[in-house]
Amino acid sequence: MMPLKMSDMWTTMGSTLASFMFVWAIIRQYCPYEVRRFFEKYTHRIMGYFYPYIRISFHEFLGDRLKRSEAYAAVEAYLGANTSKCAKRLKAEMGKDSTNLVLTMDEYERVTDDFEGAKVWWVCSKVMSPTRSPMSYYQEQEKRFYKLTFHKRYRDTITGSYLEHVMSEGKEIRLRNRQRKLYTNSPGYKWPSYKQTMWSHIVFEHPATFDTMAMEPEKKKDIIEDLITFSKSKDFYARIGKAWKRGYLLYGPPGTGKSTMIAAMANLLAYDVYDLELTAVKDNTELRKLLIETTSKSIIVIEDIDCSLDLTGQRKKKADKLFSDDENEKDVVVRKEATREEGGSGSSKVTLSGLLNFIDGIWSACGGERLIVFTTNYVEKLDPALIRRGRMDKHIELSYCTFEGFKVLANNYLKLETHPLFDTIKRLIREIKITPADVAENLMPKSPLDDAHKCLSNLIEALEEEAATKAEELRQNGPNPIKEEGEELQQKCFIKENGEVGGDKEIDHAINQ
Numbered sequence: 130m131m132p133l134k135m136s137d138m139w140t141t142m143g144s145t146l147a148s149f150m151f152v153w154a155i156i157r158q159y160c161p162y163e164v165r166r167f168f169e170k171y172t173h174r175i176m177g178y179f180y181p182y183i184r185i186s187f188h189e190f191l192g193d194r195l196k197r198s199e200a201y202a203a204v205e206a207y208l209g210a211n212t213s214k215c216a217k218r219l220k221a222e223m224g225k226d227s228t229n230l231v232l233t234m235d236e237y238e239r240v241t242d243d244f245e246g247a248k249v250w251w252v253c254s255k256v257m258s259p260t261r262s263p264m265s266y267y268q269e270q271e272k273r274f275y276k277l278t279f280h281k282r283y284r285d286t287i288t289g290s291y292l293e294h295v296m297s298e299g300k301e302i303r304l305r306n307r308q309r310k311l312y313t314n315s316p317g318y319k320w321p322s323y324k325q326t327m328w329s330h331i332v333f334e335h336p337a338t339f340d341t342m343a344m345e346p347e348k349k350k351d352i353i354e355d356l357i358t359f360s361k362s363k364d365f366y367a368r369i370g371k372a373w374k375r376g377y378l379l380y381g382p383p384g385t386g387k388s389t390m391i392a393a394m395a396n397l398l399a400y401d402v403y404d405l406e407l408t409a410v411k412d413n414t415e416l417r418k419l420l421i422e423t424t425s426k427s428i429i430v431i432e433d434i435d436c437s438l439d440l441t442g443q444r445k446k447k448a449d450k451l452f453s454d455d456e457n458e459k460d461v462v463v464r465k466e467a468t469r470e471e472g473g474s475g476s477s478k479v480t481l482s483g484l485l486n487f488i489d490g491i492w493s494a495c496g497g498e499r500l501i502v503f504t505t506n507y508v509e510k511l512d513p514a515l516i517r518r519g520r521m522d523k524h525i526e527l528s529y530c531t532f533e534g535f536k537v538l539a540n541n542y543l544k545l546e547t548h549p550l551f552d553t554i555k556r557l558i559r560e561i562k563i564t565p566a567d568v569a570e571n572l573m574p575k576s577p578l579d580d581a582h583k584c585l586s587n588l589i590e591a592l593e594e595e596a597a598t599k600a601e602e603l604r605q606n607g608p609n610p611i612k613e614e615g616e617e618l619q620q621k622c623f624i625k626e627n628g629e630v631g632g633d634k635e636i637d638h639a640i641n642q
């Protein structure tokens with residue numbers, strides 16, 4: 130017999146491989162998934178009698194669970210840190226503060242680990258499995274998992290102390306490498322990606338801190354203490370039977386630092402931020418799903434809650450009718466319409482009760498350690514049910530810049546503790562309402578030649594201009610009747626809705642309740 134030539138051997142091998150691939154593709158295509166699963170199941174069972182190894186799988190998503198498995202995430206972190214020297218194929222991602230790369234095992238990679246004399250094998254794998262869509266249409270979906278294999282004589286060690294060690298070390302590594310994220314709910318989310326996250330994110334890198342915030346020191350101290358107490362109160366919340374979450378309502382005119390404070394809160398507690406765009410949420414069910422997908426140690430933010438949706442329902446409509454001449458009211462209605470046109474809140478069916486459930490319904494307890502923050506420029510427009518204590522536990526007013534606030538900004542922008550012009554600014558700032566955003570803008574050097582003196586002079590000029598405008602307005606018109614009437618009508622509206630009649634004090638009291 131003639132010996133086979135090398136080239137013939139390669140040809141034969143190639144065609145055998147191709148035939149095998151072809152047969153496999155046919156089986157995959159025509160053999161129903163259930164039949165394949167059936168054979169697989171019984172093959173595994175028979176093998177189990179002879180095979181001395183035990184396998185444990187860690188799936189990314191289990192069953193219909195909406196959240197990523199914590200165990201899977203811990204294994205991923207543990208293997209990433211412990212196997213990066215021996216694995217041959219790795220995935221790289223930017224780690225904390227974008228300073229280092231975090232490596233994790235790539236798909237189908239296999240590594241070994243030793244623990245108290247026991248050898249284990251880890252494999253990172255994925256399968257395609259069919260999922261039934263809401264429209265009864267079969268769809269293949271990627272399911273990732275880690276498989277741990279070890280000899281049955283190490284069962285107790287591995288299922289006991291080894292897995293405990295993997296979980297605790299994995300969690301620690303995750304915390305160490307954790308990059309804080311800023312999430313937003315993407316309106317483009319559509320079936321069939323329903324198992325995918327409804328949030329998309331970027332790295333959270335806002336530099337604001339409480340040190341750089343312009344506000345009265347006592348108020349700042351009070352907020353910081355409140356936040357720190359909350360973050361350390363896990364046991365307390367468990368003891369009193371309350372979900373570990375706290376609501377903050379930040380209100381005040383535009384440019385007084387509401388968004389800046391959210392960033393400072395996130396930086397203080399090292400929390401992620403979920404910026405929830407209510408107008409992009411289809412209905413209450415979608416809102417609940419978004420809530421479930423948020424992680425612990427996070428702040429859920431709804432900015433400008435007053436113009437996100439018509440959350441005040443019937444009560445608000447009545448008020449609109451009653452006081453349709455109110456200029457402020459008109460402003461809000463116009464802003465709501467504008468939001469609808471821009472973002473399609475017209476298609477959103479989120480209701481006030483859906484939002485109340487989101488804040489403190491039974492689902493709100495999942496995850497734990499969460500702050501819910503609402504911001505608004507018009508606190509009086511909000512339904513009292515939405516902001517009552519217990520839902521919004523702490524109401525924080527952010528207001529016009531005080532001299533104390535100015536000093537913080539002068540220190541931030543000009544590195545100044547004191548200056549001869551401070552006295553003039555102190556006098557003017559007491560008389561003129563100016564937002565911290567405007568102060569900050571004036572303190573910003575406009576050219577490389579601008580020194581601290583020039584910047585402070587710019588601010589004084591702006592304050593004096595504002596004072597002159599106000600004086601002129603007053604001289605020409607007397608007190609602004611429209612504005613005052615508007616404020617009065619808002620108060621009347623509030624009293625009517627709440628069935629209370631009384632002076633300003635009672636109204637304030639009612640709002641603060």
Ligand SMILES: Nc1ncnc2c1ncn2[C@@H]1O[C@H](COP(=O)(O)OP(=O)(O)OP(=O)(O)O)[C@@H](O)[C@H]1O
Pocket residue numbers: 341342343344381382383384385386387388389390506565566567569
């Ligand atoms: N209290 C503050 N301390 C420090 N900086 C501030 C403060 N308030 C405003 N600023 C500055 O003004 C800018 C605008 O502030 P910010 O967006 O936080 O205001 P806001 O109250 O959220 O406004 P809006 O109601 O329009 O959203 C910020 O980038 C920040 O630089």
